[in-house]
Amino acid sequence: MSKRASVLVVDDHPVNRKITKKSLEVCGFEAQSSSSGHEALAQVAKNDFAAILMDRHMPDLDGLQTTRLLIEKWGKDTPPIIGLSAGSAKDEAECRAAGMVDFLPKPATPETLKRCLQVWLARPAANDLVDQPVGDALAPRAAPSLTATDHARVFDQEEALLMVGGDTELLLQVVLTYLSVADDYEERLRSAVLAEEPKATGEAAHALKSAARSLSAHELAELTDLMERDAASMTPQDRTQLLERIEQAALTLRHRLKSLASG
Amino acid sequence: MRALLVEDDMVAQTLLGGLLREYGDVDTLPSGSEAMLRLEEAMMNGDAYDLICLDIGLVDVDGTEVLQRIRELEDHLGRWKASEATRVVMTTGRSGPKDIVDAFKKNCDGYLVKPIGRDKLRQELDRLGLI
Numbered sequence: 001m002s003k004r005a006s007v008l009v010v011d012d013h014p015v016n017r018k019i020t021k022k023s024l025e026v027c028g029f030e031a032q033s034s035s036s037g038h039e040a041l042a043q044v045a046k047n048d049f050a051a052i053l054m055d056r057h058m059p060d061l062d063g064l065q066t067t068r069l070l071i072e073k074w075g076k077d078t079p080p081i082i083g084l085s086a087g088s089a090k091d092e093a094e095c096r097a098a099g100m101v102d103f104l105p106k107p108a109t110p111e112t113l114k115r116c117l118q119v120w121l122a123r124p125a126a127n128d129l130v131d132q133p134v135g136d137a138l139a140p141r142a143a144p145s146l147t148a149t150d151h152a153r154v155f156d157q158e159e160a161l162l163m164v165g166g167d168t169e170l171l172l173q174v175v176l177t178y179l180s181v182a183d184d185y186e187e188r189l190r191s192a193v194l195a196e197e198p199k200a201t202g203e204a205a206h207a208l209k210s211a212a213r214s215l216s217a218h219e220l221a222e223l224t225d226l227m228e229r230d231a232a233s234m235t236p237q238d239r240t241q242l243l244e245r246i247e248q249a250a251l252t253l254r255h256r257l258k259s260l261a262s263g
Numbered sequence: 264m265r266a267l268l269v270e271d272d273m274v275a276q277t278l279l280g281g282l283l284r285e286y287g288d289v290d291t292l293p294s295g296s297e298a299m300l301r302l303e304e305a306m307m308n309g310d311a312y313d314l315i316c317l318d319i320g321l322v323d324v325d326g327t328e329v330l331q332r333i334r335e336l337e338d339h340l341g342r343w344k345a346s347e348a349t350r351v352v353m354t355t356g357r358s359g360p361k362d363i364v365d366a367f368k369k370n371c372d373g374y375l376v377k378p379i380g381r382d383k384l385r386q387e388l389d390r391l392g393l394i
Contacts, residue, residue: 163278165381170281177277206320210356211274213378 005050005121009033010040010066011084012058019107020053020084027114037061037069044070049079050121053104053113056085056095064098071099080120084108089240093194096247154249155256156216163216175257178215185211186250189227193243201231201239208246212253220249264393266290266314267305269298269329270354271321275377279316279354282384286394287313295324299332306336311349314393317371319355319362326353327362330369350391354379 007029011017017033024031032047034040038061040052052070056063063083071078083095086106095103104116152158164170185208192200205227212221223246231239264287270276271293283289290312292298298317305311315333319326330351337348352373353366363374373387388394 162382163378163380164281167281167381170278173281174274174278178274181273203322206356207272210272210377213356214272214274214278216378 005117006030006032006047007117008040008043008047008049008052008079010037010052010058010063011055012036013055016055016106020113023108023110023113024053024117026110027117029117037063037066040066041069041073044074044079051079051117052081054081054083054095054100056083056087056091063100064094067095067098067100082116082120089244090194092244093190151256153219154217154252155260156218157260160216172261174215175261178211179254179257179261181211182208182250182254186247189224189246190243193239196236196239198232198234198239202228205231205246208250215253215257217249217253220246220253223249264288264313264388266316267292267298267301267312268316268354269293269295269321269326270316270318272318275318275354279379279384282379282381283314283316285381286388295321295326295329298329299324302329302333303336306340311347313350314388314391315349315351316354317351319353319357319366326355327366327369330366330371334370350393352387352391 007024009017009020009024009031011020011033012035014035017035021031021033032043032049034043037058040054043049044052054063054067058066061069063085067081067083070081078099080102081100083092083100083103084106085091085095085103092103101120102116104112108116160171160174161168164174185204189201189204189208192204205224209221209224209228212218212224223242227239227242227246234242266283266287266289268276268280268283268289268291270279270291276291276293280289280291290301292301298315302312302315317326317329321329330353333349333351350372351370352375353371354375354377355362356377358376366374372391375383375387385394
């Protein structure tokens with residue numbers, strides 16, 4: 001980052017706002033703050049923020065509504081919005097569904113904030129990626145720097161090419177098919193987990209696993225396999241935790257595939 | 264070779280469909296019920312497929328049930344065990360002994376566990392005398 005990136009903190013609680021702002025400054029970011037959704041809308045119109053940290057629960061306009069309004073107004077020029085809440089996994093799901101790109105549980109330590117923002121501020125411009133719909137709940141995100149082994153765990157390109165007998169055109173079709181259905185598969189899984197329906201969870205996990213296996217996406221295939229086999233015997237908390245890992249793996253995979261498909 | 268691929272996952276459909284197209288025409292259907300209708304129609308018209316690739320874990324009718332229906336129809340039409348019987352290969356993520364034994368009991372010709380790549384498919388088609 002050549003110039004110091006400016007981050008907007010939106011939180012109605014004065015103490016929380018101050019702590020988050022201070023944490024950002026400690027990490028080397030320039031920080032501004034808003035005490036309400038309305039104020040945030042006005043500030044985004046005047047300033048070019050690198051990212052926004054958005055409290056989920058606020059009176060009047062809450063974090064979800066504010067996020068939707070920002071995306072409606074600024075489309076793909078909306079800075080990445082990261083949700084903050086002390087609440088449950090449901091909060092995270094709602095934040096992502098509203099269009100936030102990431103979520104941090106409160107209180108977020110300076111280290112957590114820094115790691116999260118580094119990922120987002122290093123991401124490629126949205127228009128470098130293929131077919132990114134405006135306001136996509138799962139907007140583009142940069143994968144943290146990965147080793148070669150990690151890369152192969154996310155998407156084993158060598159194996160995938162072997163599968164198609166070196167037919168890169170067919171591999172591209174498979175990748176594009178995955179990108180066109182992944183949202184739907186993930187949404188089905190998320191709804192089933194949040195509705196605490198183990199049978200539907202197993203079925204949705206199976207669908208995502210099948211797709212991941214066809215792609216040689218080992219990490220996602222293994223995590224969804226675990227969910228498919230053990231959903232019925234897991235506690236709702238365990239299912240939610242596994243869902244989070246699956247969503248993370250799916251996002252990393254999507255990012256990899258999009259950069260491959262556009263390259 | 265004329266093949267029917269019954270597969271509800273779009274990604275597996277793209278992959279396997281793409282690989283099968285190397286050997287001829289491929290129709291794809293996403294559900295067991297649609298597959299049964301199509302197969303009945305094709306057989307009645309004397310226009311049977313050379314190969315059917317059947318996923319087992321389909322959302323509506325299980326792949327092994329579709330297999331059973333195919334064999335019943337062929338039996339009815341006096342084709343089963345004749346040389347013109349359709350080759351049915353199960354193409355599935357399930358690798359448990361019960362699924363495999365069950366499929367062979369219902370007279371499948373082959374059983375391929377996903378992921379299925381170009382080499383694995385070619386070997387199977389070769390073994391079945393389809394290529």
